[in-house]
Amino acid sequence: MDPMYICYNSMWVLITITVDYMEGEITSDKCLYIGIDAGMYKTSVCSSEGKKFSERSLVAFSSENGNDLEKVLAGKDALELEDGKKVELFNGELKSEENTDACRRFLKHVLEKNEVVEKNTYAIIGVPANADKAYKKKLLELANEVFTGAMLVDELFCAAYKNNLPDRSIIVDIGYSKTDICIIDSEVPRENDCLRLSCAGKDIDSEIVKLVNDRWPDSTISEELAREWKEKYGALDPGSDTCVVDVPLENGHVQESIIEELQLACEFVVTDIVSGITRILSDHEPELREKLRNNIHILGGTSNLDGIDSFIENELKVLGGGKVFSDIDPEYGISEGALEIAKNMPADFWNQLTTEKDTEEMI
Ligand SMILES: Nc1ncnc2c1ncn2[C@@H]1O[C@H](COP(=O)(O)OP(=O)(O)OP(=O)(O)O)[C@@H](O)[C@H]1O
Ligand SMILES: [Mg+2]
Numbered sequence: 001m002d003p004m005y006i007c008y009n010s011m012w013v014l015i016t017i018t019v020d021y022m023e024g025e026i027t028s029d030k031c032l033y034i035g036i037d038a039g040m041y042k043t044s045v046c047s048s049e050g051k052k053f054s055e056r057s058l059v060a061f062s063s064e065n066g067n068d069l070e071k072v073l074a075g076k077d078a079l080e081l082e083d084g085k086k087v088e089l090f091n092g093e094l095k096s097e098e099n100t101d102a103c104r105r106f107l108k109h110v111l112e113k114n115e116v117v118e119k120n121t122y123a124i125i126g127v128p129a130n131a132d133k134a135y136k137k138k139l140l141e142l143a144n145e146v147f148t149g150a151m152l153v154d155e156l157f158c159a160a161y162k163n164n165l166p167d168r169s170i171i172v173d174i175g176y177s178k179t180d181i182c183i184i185d186s187e188v189p190r191e192n193d194c195l196r197l198s199c200a201g202k203d204i205d206s207e208i209v210k211l212v213n214d215r216w217p218d219s220t221i222s223e224e225l226a227r228e229w230k231e232k233y234g235a236l237d238p239g240s241d242t243c244v245v246d247v248p249l250e251n252g253h254v255q256e257s258i259i260e261e262l263q264l265a266c267e268f269v270v271t272d273i274v275s276g277i278t279r280i281l282s283d284h285e286p287e288l289r290e291k292l293r294n295n296i297h298i299l300g301g302t303s304n305l306d307g308i309d310s311f312i313e314n315e316l317k318v319l320g321g322g323k324v325f326s327d328i329d330p331e332y333g334i335s336e337g338a339l340e341i342a343k344n345m346p347a348d349f350w351n352q353l354t355t356e357k358d359t360e361e362m363i
Contacts, residue, residue: 031350034116034123034147035339037155037332038090038139041176041201041301043110044332046339053114054331057089059106072109091177092131094138104142111146122350123147124338126155128180130196149353151345156194158337159299160184163328168288169295170280171328174273174302176201181276183284183292192283199272201302204230207265212258218250229262230305236266237307266305274315277322293320299328 033048044054055075062071062084073081087102094100111118125143127136136152143150156171165171165184173180182194208226212219225248233243242257277296281289293316298309309324316322329336 030120032117032121033339033342034121035158035335035337035342036123036125037158037334037338038125038127039175039334040088040091042331043090043106044335045110045114045116046332046335047116048339048343051114051116052332052335053110055110057106058086059089059102059109060084060086061102061105072105074106074109074113092128092135094135094142100138100142103139104146107142107146118146119148121147122149122342122345123151124158124342124345125150125152126158126334126338127152128178128196129154129156129182129194149350151342151353153338153341155334155338156180156182156184158335158341159328159333160337162333162337162340163297165297166295168291169297170277170292172273172277172296172298172300172303173334174200174298174300174308176301179273179276179300179302181273181280183280192280195276195280197273197276199269200300201227201230204234204265204269204302207268208258208261211261211265212247215261216247216249216254220248220250229258230265233259234262234266234304235306236263236270236311266308267311269302270305270308270311271315274312277312278316278319281319293322296322296324297328298324298326299330299333301330303330 031048035046037044038057040057042054043057044052046052056079058075058078060073060078060081062073062081073084078086087099087106089103089106094103108118123143123146125139127139140150140152143152156173159165159173160169160171167184167186169184171180171182171184173182177198177200179197179200180194181197185193202223205223205226208230209221209223212221212226229243229245233245242259243262244255244257246253246255247258281293284292296312298312302308303326309326312324313322
């Protein structure tokens, strides 16, 4: 593995993890390594014993039959709960003790449900590089309570590390709340190497709601329903089939194809993402730009949209062209990378971390 840069607390640090150095140290049977992608929409987990699972980043607490003991419901179960307290997680803020506690209980519950032991377990959590410092500190503190040792790593670095992305490529993570566009390079990163856009999956959902309401002013469509349709039929291919859905109306429903609305909503958001890519390209000298534009790697849930790669390539044609690869697992790309880093960290590193519990330095 070539040397790469890793972002701690908005400072980039070179890490050189060589397989030779690690041999004999990483294969300890007694340790379990975990990689986590703590996204605002979903939390995905990979473990060194081969487990992989993902949950919506949502937790709910219900008191059954007046019983004081609260039941913890995570992900889909929480979503389906009709009454009870619901807390959305990993939105970049851990200001109250209540939120921190909800996060802690969610993590513990999800691990327990999937029979992941917490003892002698070392975890790396992928987080956005530019996440709030206080948030990262709190998240790391609670991760250190849940696991034997934990560390936070820039989530895009995790994905690039696992997929061994070529030097001078662009990684584009299109998630729920945000899109991050970042240049992967072994040179010291520059100021304008990363760009955060606030447009992503949630904006496609709200655009679908808007377009459906324009067509049927008496529709009662929710963002959750729009999201379901998008995940099932969302596409940027002009030649896509029709998709007939039940549009709920104030009085009854209507069955119609909403393919046009879906396509327009997807294009509306992805066009902005292409503008972000061209902005980052234009900020670099022509020689580097050529390499970068032909090495664009997309990931994140929204990269599942059918035809997104060729749509981006087509949009880039007028600006000199480009090549888009969908070669990173949209769901597990970050957590697999985090696991890989956790496994490859020298045992000494984890020892030092757990003895010092130096939470200031590792974020
Ligand atoms: N098959 C699909 N087609 C289109 N969109 C999808 C599909 N599957 C998931 N998505 C969308 O991907 C988004 C979630 O992406 P992802 O899981 O990468 O987000 P996250 O990492 O939890 O959030 P963030 O990075 O914004 O904090 C949601 O908007 C979801 O609707
Ligand atoms: Mg994400």
